[in-house]
Amino acid sequence: MTLAGSVRQRVCSRGSVSSIAKPLSLQISPASLRSFSQSAQPQQPQQPQQQPPKGIRQGTLFAILACTGLGATIYAVLEYYSAFTEWPEAVRGDIRFAVKAHKAGDTKRALEGYRKVIDTGRELSEEEYKAIGVSKAITLTGVQIACATLLSLSERPSDAHHELADALSYLLSGDVKKGDAETHRCIALAVKLGDMAYRARERSQAEQYYEWALAEMFRVSRAEKERKENDKEHTKGDEQLNLMTHQLNLPKWVSVSDLGGTLERLAALYSEQGRPEAAAPLYMQAISLLMPPQPFRHTPPSTSDRCRAALLMTNLSSVLTSHPSSKNLDNALQWANKAVELVEYSQNSDDDKVCNHTLAVGLFNVGVLHEMLNAPNAAVDSYGRAYRHSDKHNLIAAKLQSKEALRRVENGN
Numbered sequence: 001m002t003l004a005g006s007v008r009q010r011v012c013s014r015g016s017v018s019s020i021a022k023p024l025s026l027q028i029s030p031a032s033l034r035s036f037s038q039s040a041q042p043q044q045p046q047q048p049q050q051q052p053p054k055g056i057r058q059g060t061l062f063a064i065l066a067c068t069g070l071g072a073t074i075y076a077v078l079e080y081y082s083a084f085t086e087w088p089e090a091v092r093g094d095i096r097f098a099v100k101a102h103k104a105g106d107t108k109r110a111l112e113g114y115r116k117v118i119d120t121g122r123e124l125s126e127e128e129y130k131a132i133g134v135s136k137a138i139t140l141t142g143v144q145i146a147c148a149t150l151l152s153l154s155e156r157p158s159d160a161h162h163e164l165a166d167a168l169s170y171l172l173s174g175d176v177k178k179g180d181a182e183t184h185r186c187i188a189l190a191v192k193l194g195d196m197a198y199r200a201r202e203r204s205q206a207e208q209y210y211e212w213a214l215a216e217m218f219r220v221s222r223a224e225k226e227r228k229e230n231d232k233e234h235t236k237g238d239e240q241l242n243l244m245t246h247q248l249n250l251p252k253w254v255s256v257s258d259l260g261g262t263l264e265r266l267a268a269l270y271s272e273q274g275r276p277e278a279a280a281p282l283y284m285q286a287i288s289l290l291m292p293p294q295p296f297r298h299t300p301p302s303t304s305d306r307c308r309a310a311l312l313m314t315n316l317s318s319v320l321t322s323h324p325s326s327k328n329l330d331n332a333l334q335w336a337n338k339a340v341e342l343v344e345y346s347q348n349s350d351d352d353k354v355c356n357h358t359l360a361v362g363l364f365n366v367g368v369l370h371e372m373l374n375a376p377n378a379a380v381d382s383y384g385r386a387y388r389h390s391d392k393h394n395l396i397a398a399k400l401q402s403k404e405a406l407r408r409v410e411n412g413n
Helices: 003-013 031-035 059-066 078-083 089-104 107-123 126-130 136-153 157-172 180-199 203-228 237-242 256-272 276-290 303-320 326-344 353-372 376-392 396-410
Strands: none
Touching: 089 107, 089 136, 107 136, 126 136, 136 157, 136 180, 157 180, 180 203, 180 256, 203 256, 256 276, 256 303, 276 303, 303 326, 303 353, 326 353, 353 376, 353 396, 376 396
């Protein structure tokens, strides 16, 4: 079933959407996407050394990072509609009434007003919107986003999800001619709906939304590349997806934050589902966006990008321990060490919260991996560094876990 069909179906039903320490993981595809970075996929173990550890999820930091880009901005429309004076005459009075009630905190009347605008507005022709220089689909789905904002604030997440799902279904219908703005709105809505499904523990639904959004971004990237190089022969279909993300020709309206955030979300979901072979290449792609190879760099990565890339490296390291063969553990240790080095050699990283959290987790994970590789002295050194760093920056949870790990290894327990 297509995403559009699946969304319509849900809209119609109105459904809600060991003794060794465990590596920490800072949480922040279609089958064809698994062809990405095959070399980064963890090898299946021949003789696992022990039971695979389960990563400790730091959900707060994941939520902060995952809400950048598309997920956070989808609701930022109220002020725009408050200042937006050009509306078709048939709905002009209703939108002003709804916005006024919204600002006054009268949720019931605001929702009634918005709903009237949507119902009336859909009956108007596209020409009536073009006459005042706006897109019918963008205008009406924007009103639905305002509705969803109110519903979320009123602790009605199921109704908010339904409203956004209806907006996406409308955009995907054959009645809407999609330009760049409409396509971007579709992607943004899909990511937001995925986030809502994830929070509601509807993992399969979240996966479907994230996969669709990611595939759509790659589709528009291919279209952009063909537009720029229309005189050249292009590889079609899945083979095109073998490109690394830093080589993609993203249109200006799809940002690195949009693509990277979706890659992170889907990788974290795959990791949670116990699918490291799917999660690892997506983490690799997200890292390559933040830290592209030298030939593809237009400017040096910022401290923020370097630390976020390091955060993803710690996640990738944790994913590789899902099948703890000697080779995978060695690879995991290399990624964990790389994450630590990236933060330590970043300018002004000491003042960045993400950098500080990432360094604490990276140092701790290096200790865990040394312990798993039977190198207790190296483990003690890493745990000690993690403890001192956490103490300096008042990272209580990391400090306590590092202290406990030190005690255990030093006592030979």
